[in-house]
Amino acid sequence: MTERTARGNATTWGATAWVVGVLVLLVVFPLTARDRLPDRLATHWGVSGEPDDSMPLWAATLVPALIWLLIAAAAVLALWRARRSTGTALAAAPAWAGITLGFTGVTLLGAQASIVRANLDRTDWRDAGSVTGWVIATLLGATVVAVAAQWAGRRARLTVPPPSGPAMEIPKGQRFVWLSRTSNRWLHLLAAVTGILTLAATAGAVAGLGGGLEGTVGAASFALATVALLACASVQARVTEKGLEVAFGPLGWPARRWPADTIASAWSEHRTAMQAGGWGYRLSGLGTTVMLRGGECLVIRTAKGKDFAISVDDAERGAALLNSLIGQRAK
Amino acid sequence: MLLRLDVADTRPLHEQVAGAIRRAIAEGECAPGDRLPPARDLSQALGVNVNTVLRGLRALRDEGVLEFRRGRGVTVAQGADGRSALLDRVRKVLADAARLGYGKDDVIDMIREVT
Numbered sequence: 001m002t003e004r005t006a007r008g009n010a011t012t013w014g015a016t017a018w019v020v021g022v023l024v025l026l027v028v029f030p031l032t033a034r035d036r037l038p039d040r041l042a043t044h045w046g047v048s049g050e051p052d053d054s055m056p057l058w059a060a061t062l063v064p065a066l067i068w069l070l071i072a073a074a075a076v077l078a079l080w081r082a083r084r085s086t087g088t089a090l091a092a093a094p095a096w097a098g099i100t101l102g103f104t105g106v107t108l109l110g111a112q113a114s115i116v117r118a119n120l121d122r123t124d125w126r127d128a129g130s131v132t133g134w135v136i137a138t139l140l141g142a143t144v145v146a147v148a149a150q151w152a153g154r155r156a157r158l159t160v161p162p163p164s165g166p167a168m169e170i171p172k173g174q175r176f177v178w179l180s181r182t183s184n185r186w187l188h189l190l191a192a193v194t195g196i197l198t199l200a201a202t203a204g205a206v207a208g209l210g211g212g213l214e215g216t217v218g219a220a221s222f223a224l225a226t227v228a229l230l231a232c233a234s235v236q237a238r239v240t241e242k243g244l245e246v247a248f249g250p251l252g253w254p255a256r257r258w259p260a261d262t263i264a265s266a267w268s269e270h271r272t273a274m275q276a277g278g279w280g281y282r283l284s285g286l287g288t289t290v291m292l293r294g295g296e297c298l299v300i301r302t303a304k305g306k307d308f309a310i311s312v313d314d315a316e317r318g319a320a321l322l323n324s325l326i327g328q329r330a331k
Numbered sequence: 332m333l334l335r336l337d338v339a340d341t342r343p344l345h346e347q348v349a350g351a352i353r354r355a356i357a358e359g360e361c362a363p364g365d366r367l368p369p370a371r372d373l374s375q376a377l378g379v380n381v382n383t384v385l386r387g388l389r390a391l392r393d394e395g396v397l398e399f400r401r402g403r404g405v406t407v408a409q410g411a412d413g414r415s416a417l418l419d420r421v422r423k424v425l426a427d428a429a430r431l432g433y434g435k436d437d438v439i440d441m442i443r444e445v446t
Contacts, residue, residue: 175336177376179368236368238376245375252371317333 015101019072022105023065029112030061033120041119042128047214049132051118054125060115064108071104078277078285096285098149103142110138165267167327168320175241178321180312183234184292187279191229198222232280235290237298237312239321244300246290246310248281258308264301266322268315271297276309332360332368334377344379348387351377353396356407357416367397367405394418 030037034057041060042051055063075097114134122128170176201222205215231249238245243263247255276282276289287307289297298315300308300322312318334351342350355361367373370388374381388405391397396411396418408414428438 173338175338177334177336179332179334179372179376181368181372236372238372240376240378247372252375314332321333 015098018101018105019068022109023068023072025109026065026068026112027061029116030057033116036121037116037119038122038125040125041115042125043115045131047217049130051125051128064112068105068108072101075101081285096283098152099146102149103146106142106145107138110134110141114138165265165323166316166320167323168317170321170324170328176321176324178239178314178318179236180298180314180318181234181236182292182310182312184232184279187229187233187292191226191233194222194226194229198226229280232290233292235292235310235312237310237318239318239325241325243325244322246308248290256308258300258302260322260325260328262303263322263326264303264305265326266298266300266319268319269297269299269309270295271309271311334360334373336377345383345386345390348373348377348379348384349390352387352391353415353419356396356412357419359412361407363407363409363411365407366403367407369404 030041037057040054040056042053043055043060044051044053046052079097114131117134118129118131119125168176198219201215201219205219231254234249236247236252238247241260242257243260244258244266245255246257247253271286271289271291272294273279273291275284275286276291277284279291282289282291287299287309289309290311291297291309292311295311296313296315297309297311298318300319302308332355334355336347336351340347340350352367361367367388368376370381370384373379374384377384388397388399392399392405394415395408396415398406398408400406425435425438428434433441
């Protein structure tokens with residue numbers, strides 16, 4: 001127990017040092033270079049790579065620092081809530097917070113460095129250089145940090161024992177199959193709205209309204225949002241002797257499968273959108289949650305210690321059947 | 332919804348599918364008016380071809396257990412729970428009769444004689 005507490009303290013100190021360090025760097029970068037920067041800094045670049053928006057030096061210094069403080073505060077709040085709730089996935093929370101803090105920290109630092117570099121030795125913000133290469137490098141770096149944080153978190157999580165769920169008796173010579181599906185009307189409605197926007201943006205781009213390249217980018221991003229919303233708006237869960245299968249969207253694709261021998265345990269849990277961090281496909285301190293409505297959720301813990309939850313009706317019996325199938329495999 | 336199948340069942344697959352759904356309705360797994368999972372879901376869960384599932388569903392529609400509605404998918408018909416339980420029993424009677432050497436018509440005659 002003392003070892004765990006010591007490790008918890010080390011994690012807390014590490015996180016605090018990271019938050020403060022990033023904050024100091026975000027403010028110090030532009031201030032140390034202020035003699036070589038213009039009065040207003042280019043802070044936003046268009047699709048073509050030309051600067052299209054600016055901020056005074058003091059705002060360019062403070063805004064990223066404030067964003068960082070807000071994110072750090074949200075992470076601390078989420079950790080505090082996770083620690084207070086009776087949560088089964090308590091150890092998963094720090095890993096998730098580590099991923100968020102690591103990714104946004106590196107992204108903000110990279111963005112600030114790119115902005116300062118692009119504005120260095122220019123007299124007017126409109127002359128600022130392009131940042132495309134820096135943005136790509138920053139996102140790559142941030143992704144690497146997030147993956148590393150996730151990997152570290154996964155190792156820390158393995159120690160948590162899976163809660164024992166309900167079981168169901170399967171008579172000899174019988175095969176049981178469990179099915180359940182949920183859909184969210186509001187997400188369907190939202191998908192319909194973005195679908196209409198996609199059509200409008202496509203029509204606009206074809207008609208040559210509002211800049212060819214930006215019109216196409218707009219239409220493509222609306223189309224992507226529509227597909228993502230549709231995939232999140234309905235979900236089907238199936239438990240067969242093969243294991244658990246979760247299919248998204250009206251086409252049942254994409255789908256995720258967990259063979260019975262990769263699942264450690266299954267149970268049913270009451271979850272709300274607040275706990276899961278919102279609607280749709282959510283990654284949070286509780287693991288992954290497919291949240292389409294508040295209430296009963298089928299939760300599985302994989303042999304690797306990851307949690308996955310789906311908000312479906314009749315989850316209790318789905319979990320019981322899964323546990324029985326896992327038990328059959330074990331024999 | 333939970334579907335039960337007998338591993339040793341020798342009936343054709345579409346009859347087994349219909350039987351599993353009939354049983355699920357009789358046991359209250361889905362109430363009248365409820366929507367059945369789409370045929371594609373059922374076929375993937377049961378490991379049976381979609382057309383086989385559809386054949387089973389059509390047989391149940393002809394029995395008056397299911398209703399096919401455009402845009403609403405397949406729903407459980409009103410009063411289907413009692414009806415499907417009764418049908419199950421009739422089937423058992425017919426199977427018993429066949430074992431004793433009586434055909435369907437003989438059983439119908441017997442039912443007519445019962446008052």
